[in-house]
Amino acid sequence: MFRATETFATHAVANQPEPADPPDPWADDPALRGRLAAQGGDAQTPAALGAAIRDGDAWALGEAARRHPPELRLWDRAGRRLDEVAFHPAWHALMAMGLEAGYAARPWDGRPGGHVAHAAMVYLLTQAEPGVCCPMTMTYAAVPALRADPALAALWVPRLTAAAYDPALAPVAEKRAATMGMAMTEKQGGSDVRANTTRAERDGEDWRLTGHKWFCSAPMSDGFLTLAQAPGGLTCFVVPRWLPDGTRNAIRLQRLKDKCGNRANASAEIEYERAWAQRLGEEGQGVRTILGMVHHTRLDTAMAPAGLMRAALREALWWCEGRRAFGRRLIDQPLMRRVLADLCLDWEGALALGLRVAAAFDRGEQAFARIGVALAKFLANKRCMTVMAEAMEALGGMGYVEDTPMPMLYREAPLNGIWEGSGNVIVLDVLRTLSRVPEAREALEAEWDAGAGDPPYDAALAAFRDRWPGPPDEGDARLWAAQAAALLTASVLARTAPAPVAEGYARARLADCPPVPGALTGLAEGAILARLGGAGPAGESE
Incomplete structure (x- = not known):
């Protein structure tokens, strides 16, 4: 490694950690290897x-992809519509790195342990560039949803599960590999997708979609699972970017979202102008159909x-x-x-x-996978923001400077708690699962x-069971979920982790509930909210 100049006329660089070579995040992580x-x-x-x-220096590629973010290209020089997003070559290199390694393919190749291996790959690649994981995660997760239609599955699944990356602009039938995105959210409904207004009209054996989607992640995907209102109710459709005859489908990109983080990844507002689509699953069963995809994307937002x-x-x-301070290395300071x-x-x-939870996906433990993935996603993302802020603080002022990865990681910390169901959506889903799935x-x-x-x-488990012999009330759902997830985590650590970790977690996270906003009971909520200038909940008296 070439050394940078360290001595100047005004000072010498001292008390700064030596630069490190790019690590191998697998070889450098005994915790991952042991848990896997x-x-x-x-x-x-x-x-x-x-x-x-390590060998491809994914950290440098991630930095380049963020410094040169996606560019929206709506028109060519002659005024023809393109509706494309251009990415820096570093983005394509990262996509190839992940997909060729089997990020989307490994869980579906029939060999045991595939979802656990996939979860480990999510964990590894997130450390270098989180944004690139989004299109690969949706590609992985689309496979179970597509099984609702054998003909569509035959066309798409072999290409979604190919250990390859093919960014060519072409109909899916002409590609060796493909990616799949998702377009569900609309302005008026957000997570309440049943309020969607995008409409679907029959066109012979197929359909035409018309409407606006407020969020479409990875808009350069080869196809999108989307929800629209058909005559029989909310229905799931596959909308390809390219038609079988090689012409562009009527998917109009409106603008790219200017997001807090996840800058290397494109998220767009789109409009369907009678876009050609094929129905996936039964008419009126759109939510049930697309939940297979959502269920699997939640695994990745937990990892x-x-x-x-x-x-x-x-x-x-x-x-x-x-780094040294007050005569000792920081790591030797008791508080640090x-x-x-x-x-x-x-x-x-x-x-x-x-x-x-990934192992439950592999083993067909459907009941545990359904509730376990929700609890894992909820708690991991709530704790992630606290961990990120404290880790940034450990670097002092440098932790707030873009020369380090800390600001990027800090901006990413809230994201997975929002995507695929924010905290309240997740805990309400947990309540539904408890009421509908006794198993x-x-x-x-x-x-x-x-x-x-x-x-x-x-002692913590006994206290939990005494307090909640059955499902909690809706107002207590966050507290219940936080404690249930912490108990679940402690149980897994007791069986798989070294004693200092397992015992430390039980002592630190079970005696006091992990801090989760919304877990405190007995608040005069209306009076407190009124201090912000609001009226409080409808019908509540002060």
């Missing part, structure tokens, strides 16, 4: 991706925060080991050591629970019981 082995995951695929991340926490904590540790060790419990917990509560009880044996854990 405990869940029966395939190590070969994530190990290969870890080496590719990504573990990767973000790992990246931030590794940066903080590198800084603290190489305690803070970093405490934060590591959240990272280890998110990693362990995420991989346990889900039974699966949770079995997982909790499997972690018994440590007094702090046993």
Whole structure:
């Protein structure tokens, strides 16, 4: 490595950590290797991706993709519509790195441990460039939804599960590999997709869609799963970017979203102007059909925060080991050591629970997978923001400077808690699962019981069961979910992690509920909200 100039006429550079070579995030992470082995995951695929991340310097590629963000190109020089997004070559290199390693393909190739291996790859690649994971995650997750139609599955699934990247602008039948996006959200409804107004009209055997979509992530995907109102009700459709005859489908890009983070990835507003589409699943069953995709994307939004926490904590540790203050290295200062060790419990917990849920996908444990992925997503993302802020603070002023990865990681921290269902949406889904799927509560009880044996854990579990012998009221849903997820995490760690980690988590996260806004009971909510100038909930008296 060439050394930069360190001595100047005015000063010499001192007390700065030495630059490090790009790491292999697989070889450098015994926690990942241990948790993956405990869940029966395939190590070969994530190990290969870890080496590719190091050898291809995915960190430098990610920085280039963020410094040169996607560009919207609506027209060509002659005034013809393009409706395209142009990406920097670094973006394409990262897409190829992930897809060729099997990010979207490995879970569906029939070999055991595929979803656990996929979850590990989400975790690894998130540490280098989180934005590139979005289109690959949706491509992975579209496969179970497409199985609702054998003909569509025959066309799309072999290309979505090819370990290859093909960015060519061409009909899907002419491509060796393809990607799939999603376009559900509309202005008036947000998460309430049943309020969607995009309409679907028959066109022979196929359909034409007309309407506006407020969010469409990865708008250069080869196709999109979307929801529209058909005569029989809200229905799921596949909308390809290119028609079979090689002409462009009537998908009009309106603008790219100017997002807080995730800058390398494009998210767009789009309009369908009688766009050609094919129905997926039964008419009027759109939500049921697309939930297969949402269920799998939630796995990735539960794993990504573990990767973000790992990246931030590794940066903080590198800084603290190489920086001195008050006569000692920062890492030797009792307060700093305690803070970093405490934060590591959240990272280890998110990693362990995420991989346990991924194993449920592999093993066909449908009831546990459904509720487990929601709880993992909820808690990991709530804790991620706290971990990120504290890790940034460990670097002092440098943690707030774009020369370090910390600002990028900080901007990414809230994202996975919003995508695929924000906190309230997730806990309401947990309540629905508890009421409609009795096996889900039974699966949770079995997982909790499997972690018994440590007094702090046993006491916390007994107190939880005493307080909630059944599902909580809606107002208590966040508190219930936070405690249920923390117990679940502690149980998984007790079975798969070293004793210092498992016992530390039980002591630190079960005695006091992990702080989650909305968990406090007994508030005079209307009076408090009125201090903001609002009227409070309808019908509430002060």
